[in-house]
Structure formats: C-alpha cells, structure tokens
Amino acid sequence: VNDKTSNGHKNDAQTLYVAAPSKCYPININYGWIDHAFLKALAHERHVVVITDENVYALYAEILKGLDVYVIKPGEASKCLRVYGEIQAYLIEKNLTRTDTIVALGGGVVGDLAGYVAATYMRGIGFIQIPTSLLAMVDSSVGGKVAINHGAGKNIIGTFYQPDAVYIDTAFLNTLPEKERSCGMAEVIKYGLISDSALFEQLNHMVALDWQQQIKAIIYRCCEIKAEIVSKDEEDKGIRQILNFGHTIGHAVESYYHYSGYAHGEGVAIGMYMKTCMAYASKKISKQELETVRQVLEKFNLPRQVRNTNDLPSILKEVIHDKKAEGKCFKLIELKRIGETEMVSYTYESLLQRLGEINHKEMV
Numbered sequence: 001v002n003d004k005t006s007n008g009h010k011n012d013a014q015t016l017y018v019a020a021p022s023k024c025y026p027i028n029i030n031y032g033w034i035d036h037a038f039l040k041a042l043a044h045e046r047h048v049v050v051i052t053d054e055n056v057y058a059l060y061a062e063i064l065k066g067l068d069v070y071v072i073k074p075g076e077a078s079k080c081l082r083v084y085g086e087i088q089a090y091l092i093e094k095n096l097t098r099t100d101t102i103v104a105l106g107g108g109v110v111g112d113l114a115g116y117v118a119a120t121y122m123r124g125i126g127f128i129q130i131p132t133s134l135l136a137m138v139d140s141s142v143g144g145k146v147a148i149n150h151g152a153g154k155n156i157i158g159t160f161y162q163p164d165a166v167y168i169d170t171a172f173l174n175t176l177p178e179k180e181r182s183c184g185m186a187e188v189i190k191y192g193l194i195s196d197s198a199l200f201e202q203l204n205h206m207v208a209l210d211w212q213q214q215i216k217a218i219i220y221r222c223c224e225i226k227a228e229i230v231s232k233d234e235e236d237k238g239i240r241q242i243l244n245f246g247h248t249i250g251h252a253v254e255s256y257y258h259y260s261g262y263a264h265g266e267g268v269a270i271g272m273y274m275k276t277c278m279a280y281a282s283k284k285i286s287k288q289e290l291e292t293v294r295q296v297l298e299k300f301n302l303p304r305q306v307r308n309t310n311d312l313p314s315i316l317k318e319v320i321h322d323k324k325a326e327g328k329c330f331k332l333i334e335l336k337r338i339g340e341t342e343m344v345s346y347t348y349e350s351l352l353q354r355l356g357e358i359n360h361k362e363m364v
C-alpha cells in the first residue's frame with residue numbers, strides 16, 4: 001500500500017492471483033507506479049527486451065531509456081509471421097537466453113505477439129505483461145492466450161503461455177484515445193453481462209465524471225472474474241468459453257469489413273447486443289433490461305448494430321467460418337439473465353431463423 005495521490009484519490013496497490021494449472025502469477029494494479037526506475041530494476045535482475053508499438057513508444061520513450069526495445073507498427077497487421085520472425089532475429093542478435101524476459105508494453109496486439117514470441121523463443125522464456133490499453137488490462141493481458149494471425153484468419157497460430165506477472169498501471173489510460181477506451185469498456189460490459197449483475201448495475205449508474213474514480217476498482221473486478229475462470233479452465237475447453245460472449249458475431253463483423261470498419265470492441269458490442277435481443281425475444285430478459293443494455297452501450301459510445309443492416313445475412317455467414325465452428329454445428333454463448341449465460345448449439349439455418357425472431361427495429 002502506498003499513499004501516492006492523483007486527482008485527489010488515495011491510491012492503494014492491489015494484487016490478485018491467477019492460479020492456472022500451468023502457472024500461478026500475480027496481477028498487480030495501481031496508479032502511476034510504472035516508471036523508468038521500475039523497468040530498470042526489472043532489467044537489473046535479468047536481460048529484458050521490451051516489445052512495444054510506435055504509439056506507446058512516442059508517449060513513453062522516457063521510461064524506456066537505456067533498455068533494449070523492439071518497436072512494432074501499431075495495428076493488427078503486425079501480428080504476422082514476418083514481424084514475428086524479425087523479433088526472433090532481434091532476440092538472437094541480443095543473445096537472449098532462456099532465463100531472460102520479454103516485456104510486452106502495449107495493447108492487445110503487442111501482448112499477443114510478444115507472448116507468442118516469448119512462448120516459442122528457445123521453447124519459452126520469461127514473459128511479463130504491462131498492458132497500456134483498457135482492453136488489454138481487463139482481458140488480453142490475463143490468461144495466456146498468445147497468437148499471431150495468418151491469411152486464413154485471426155489468431156490462427158498461437159498457444160497458451162501464461163505470463164510470469166501482469167503489471168497494471170491505470171495512469172497509462174490517461175493517454176488512451178477515446179475510441180480505445182470505449183472498446184475496452186465493451187469487454188468490461190461483457191463481464192457484467194456474463195457473470196456480475198452488480199458490476200453491470202455499477203456501469204449503468206456510472207456518470208462520465210466517475211470514470212477516473214471507479215476504473216481501478218472496475219479493472220480489479222474484471223481481472224478477478226477472468227482469473228477465476230482461467231484458473232478453472234486454462235485451455236478454453238469449458239467455462240472459459242463464456243468469455244467469448246458476443247465475440248463470434250463480433251469477429252464476423254470485424255472480418256466482413258476487413259478489420260477496418262469496426263474495431264474489436266465495437267464488433268463485440270454489436271455481438272453482445274444481438275445476443276441481448278435474442279434473450280429478449282425468447283423472454284429471458286425484460287424489455288426494461290434490454291433497454292438498460294442499450295443505454296449502457298450508448299453511454300460508452302459503442303455501436304449496437306452495423307451501419308448497413310442489409311449486410312447482416314452475409315455477416316452471419318462468416319460466423320460458420322469462425323474457428324470455433326465444428327462441422328456445420330457450432331455453439332454460441334447466450335444470456336440466461338443479466339449476469340448469467342448458457343451455451344446453445346446452432347446450425348447456420350437455425351441461427352438465421354433465431355435471428356429472424358428478433359425485431360430488428362428494436363435493435364437500433
């Protein structure tokens with residue numbers, strides 16, 4: 001615990017643990033604690049290579065002074081075999097050994113790529129996640145899913161490789177673009193919808209001014225939910241799949257517009273809202289609850305529907321190409337009520353029929 005303050009708030013360090021079968025590791029959360037001295041101390045104990053992107057580097061070059069840093073171009077396109085190979089070559093050039101460490105300083109792209117590099121360099125070396133985006137803080141930096149993309153799809157080449165630690169400094173959010181903040185909030189809303197109705201209510205009552213004050217506790221709660229799920233099902237064979245709520249449709253939306261029409265969080269928001277409408281159509285939630293979900297997405301500037309609803313049937317065709325599809329049958333996570341989900345099996349035809357039951361006017 002320390003008594004550093006910012007915006008008049010006392011800041012307490014918080015720690016929780018992910019007890020995954022392959023590794024138990026801490027998630028440390030606080031405001032304004034990751035600086036040059038902190039990174040130098042990490043690098044004092046072992047050889048550290050920091051992987052980051054140009055946006056983060058432009059903002060935080062000062063704290064990286066004197067460290068070995070590999071800077072990638074921002075964006076999903078960097079999660080590819082070419083960049084992966086270039087980083088491996090850099091690590092060989094720097095003589096990194098199996099007892100050294102890769103630090104991922106950035107958002108989901110940096111974390112996924114750096115993690116896959118760490119998992120495979122010399123069959124696995126040290127790996128620390130320092131997420132700088134809200135989405136990475138609440139989701140991608142925790143749980144060990146690391147991957148790069150292939151022409152055939154997102155995250156096709158990957159593995160599970162848990163970090164040794166996740167260090168979350170919420171001061172990084174001060175420089176996060178508004179749209180990125182919204183995308184992170186999509187994942188936060190997801191945790192509320194799938195497993196914590198109290199968190200969802202908190203989001204419902206949150207006003208813009210509260211954001212700074214509440215975000216640290218919200219991140220802690222999201223990490224707590226994720227840590228519990230990952231500890232039970234590290235390899236995504238059962239319960240962990242609830243974290244994909246809204247993601248199958250979300251990925252289809254992202255892919256249909258060639259990853260340039262909608263960001264990941266926006267696709268997820270659209271997917272979650274479609275699922276919420278399905279839950280309403282099958283009387284699992286009330287009109288009032290549907291309206292609350294609509295308002296919460298709106299509050300955080302998230303879309304609920306694609307701009308051209310005529311694209312919908314073609315977008316849904318993409319769903320069956322999702323990597324989770326098994327033959328013609330695939331499973332989707334659905335809302336049972338706010339704060340609880342269930343798994344439902346579909347074929348493309350039965351999904352289209354189910355979606356036909358939705359009153360699309362209600363969705364916009």
Ligand code: GLY
Nearest residue numbers: 139143145240243
């Ligand atoms: N982002 C979903 C998961 O980590 O399982």
